[in-house]
Amino acid sequence: MIGLPVGVTACLFDLDGVLTSTATLHRIAWKQTFDEFLAGATEGERGPFSDHDYNAYVDGRPRADGVRTFLASRAIRLPEGEPDDAPDAATINGVGNRKNEALLRLIDERGIQPYPGSVAYLEAARAAGKRIGVVTSSANGEHVLAVAGLTPFVEARIDGVTIVEQRLRGKPAPDSFLAGARALGVAPGAAAVFEDALSGVEAGRAGGFGYVVGVNRADQAEQLREHGADIVVDDLADLLDGAK
Missing domain, CATH: 3.40.50.1000 (HAD superfamily/HAD-like)
Incomplete structure (x- = not known):
């Protein structure tokens, strides 16, 4: 049964x-991406990305939704951009693609x-x-x-x-x-x-x-x-x- x-x-x-x-790898990739982004931000709250942030704003959501929801919690707004935006683009999709690059590197390094x-x-x-x-x-x-x-x-x-x-x-x-x-x-x-x-x-x-x-x-x-x-x-x- x-x-x-x-x-x-x-x-x-x-x-x-x-x-x-792989949720552990997602968590690491999100933190790397958002901490790097927040370090260069000129608006909103710039404290480091936390486990609370992951669970409340990112976990389980589609990638762009996670970026949008987390940045909104820090009073940061970005243009949506396009799904194929470069990872260094200052857009919702760009930040999401940066996270995906980080995730794929972690998968290659650590396996699943x-x-x-x-x-x-x-x-x-x-x-x-x-x-x-x-x-x-x-x-x-x-x-x-x-x-x-x-x-x-x-x-x-x-x-x-x-x-x-x-x-x-x-x-x-x-x-x-x-x-x-x-x-x-x-x-x-x-x-x-x-x-x-x-x-x-x-x-x-x-x-x-x-x-x-x-x-x-x-x-x-x-x-x-x-x-x-x-x-x-x-x-x-x-x-x-x-x-x-």
Whole structure:
């Protein structure tokens, strides 16, 4: 058994922080990018980017949304620019592309490891006949899944590229998870959402999904519950029969 209510036939997993440890790399890349940007800023608050900033303004959101939301919290405004802006451009998209360059360097240097408990859960979910999809705000979703060796588990992938192509609202709006349910051919009420980000569990609750699992990777169990998680676990293996 995999710890899901009767009637839930599909699982929609966030990627970074739920299936793989890449959330740590995202956090490092965001801090490098924003600390460098803030050091040269001429307006707004210029204190360093913090863990609170990551959890409140960036985690789980599409890249441009994260830049926009964080800078707004510091009273800094930039023009939107274009998706292909150079990483040194003083635009929302430019800052986001700078972060992506930093992230890809970190992936090359450190590699990507899936959480063993998450792999065990994926194996159990597949054996139980559950449909499996990945819903991530990252535009690097396909690459991360491949490097982590998780592609064979995934029937449908909604990622940052899909979000732009289909003009979906990013988390905490439920649009990307709803697209994941459509891609698997199931109603939201028949799908479970697995998320480590506050914006992600909020999206799962807003979309009317059958079960929302909060994965507590950042010591924020109570906040995950407050934002809509039905259950909070430290690792997906905790949901499996026989877990201690």
